[in-house]
Structures are given as structure tokens and as C-alpha cells.
Amino acid sequence: MDEFLQFARQLERLTGIDLTLYKRPQMERRLTALREKRGYRRFQDYFRALEEQPEILNELLDKMTINVSEFLRNPERWQALMQHLPEVAGRPLKAWSAACASGEEPYTLALLLEERGGVRYDILATDIDRAVLARAEQGYYKEHQVRSLPPAWLERYFRRDGDAYAVSSRLRRHVRFLQHNLLADPYPGPLDLIICRNVLIYFTDEAKRRVIEGFSASLAPGGILFVGSTEQFIGAERFGFSSVGPFLYRKRD
């Protein structure tokens, strides 16, 4: 077994995260850079440091994948999503924002549902990275992070706090943040909507297939899956979906 694979096995035992389910070249490049930055020449020595020093492990968990996000990323796709939202009667719409990073995605959904009005909803927002979830939960964003939102929405759904914008309780009370590993933990359900963008690209084809199967099982009939750029999949039917627009899939009845 090569050195990286051995490291992957050890890290799985330590954290439950299986690096072999991520595309190797990208992951190896990223972790090699982190290892070198910390001054270790071999993965074995780096692993010993990870075991002993929580801040090195936290750095790895924080930097394994990029956790950049944006409010209303690709506005036309959000518009399409709003047109295809399933109707639910007599209960709140149940949504899951998976791999939500710093929270822009679940808050965008809450904002759009508030703008629509007359919808009750609960949003579960998850990520593997506790540090990024803590930021999401606080809901503080810098000006450049909210620049894609119209001023009227900033006024309505944020509070100015010094040079930051704080998400109002009107949105926050609908969003619950939880740590969740898409490659290891059980999936919630039944759900009406799953948003999962810009994380499947990091996974191997086999891992991506398993995640999509999991999403399909989690969605109620008629539920919608919203994926990111380069994450569309062919053969939607195979997973029990029909494709209803670019980046949108509906769970078949």
C-alpha cells in the first residue's frame, strides 16, 4: 500500500472520513500542501501530528475541500428551482441543504421562501466541517459576501452590525445546522427538497453514485434535487428521477 493510501486508512480510523472516496489527485495535492506547510516530509509524521494536535487536524478538516459559497449563486437556477418547488399541503416544506459550507445556500432558500410568502418550511443545513458550520450558525457576512443580494433584501433580512451583515431571526429560525458526512452518515427523510451543490465534484464516480442513490431514497415522491455546475448526472431514471431543468431532478411518483 502506498504512503498516501496508508495515511487515508489511518485518517479514517481517527475521523471516520474516508479519503479514498474523494478524487485522489486533487485531494493528494491539497493534503501534500498542508503537510509541507506544517513542515512534515512524510505522511506518517503528519498523521502523528494530526493525532496529537487538534489544531492541525482542524486545519486539515477545514482545508480538505474548498468551502467557499455565495448567496444566490447562479440566480437563474434559483429562479428555476422556485418554479419547480413541490406543493405541500397541511405541513411545512422540508428541505436539506447538504454541504452548505458557511450557510449562504440555506439562508438563500429561506429568503426566497419568505419572499414567496404563505409557505411554512424547515431547512436542515449540514456540512462535514464543524468550523464552517459554526460560522454559518452565527450568520455574519462581510459586505462582499452579500453583494449579489438586492438592497431591498439586505434591508429586509439582515441587520447591520459594524461592517458586517447579520442574518435576521426571520430567516435563522427556519434553519438548523448539523454536522453530517455525506459519505458515512445516514440521510434524513422523507424530504421535499435537497440542495447539494459543488461538493459531488470532489467525490469519485462510485461515491457520487452512492450519494445520488441516497438522495433519491431520502426524497418523497415529487421531491426535488438541486445540484451544482458540473454535477449533473446522466441516466436520471436509473436513480428514480426525471430531469426537470438544468441542475434540477424530480423524484418520480
Ligand SMILES: C[S@@+](CC[C@H](N)C(=O)[O-])C[C@H]1O[C@@H](n2cnc3c(N)ncnc32)[C@H](O)[C@@H]1O
Ligand atoms: C465548495 S463548498 C460548497 C458550498 C455550497 N454548497 C455552494 O455550492 O455554494 C464544499 C463543501 O463541501 C463540504 N464537504 C466536503 N466533503 C464533505 C462530505 N463528505 N460530507 C459533507 N460535506 C462535505 C466542505 O466542508 C465544504 O464546505
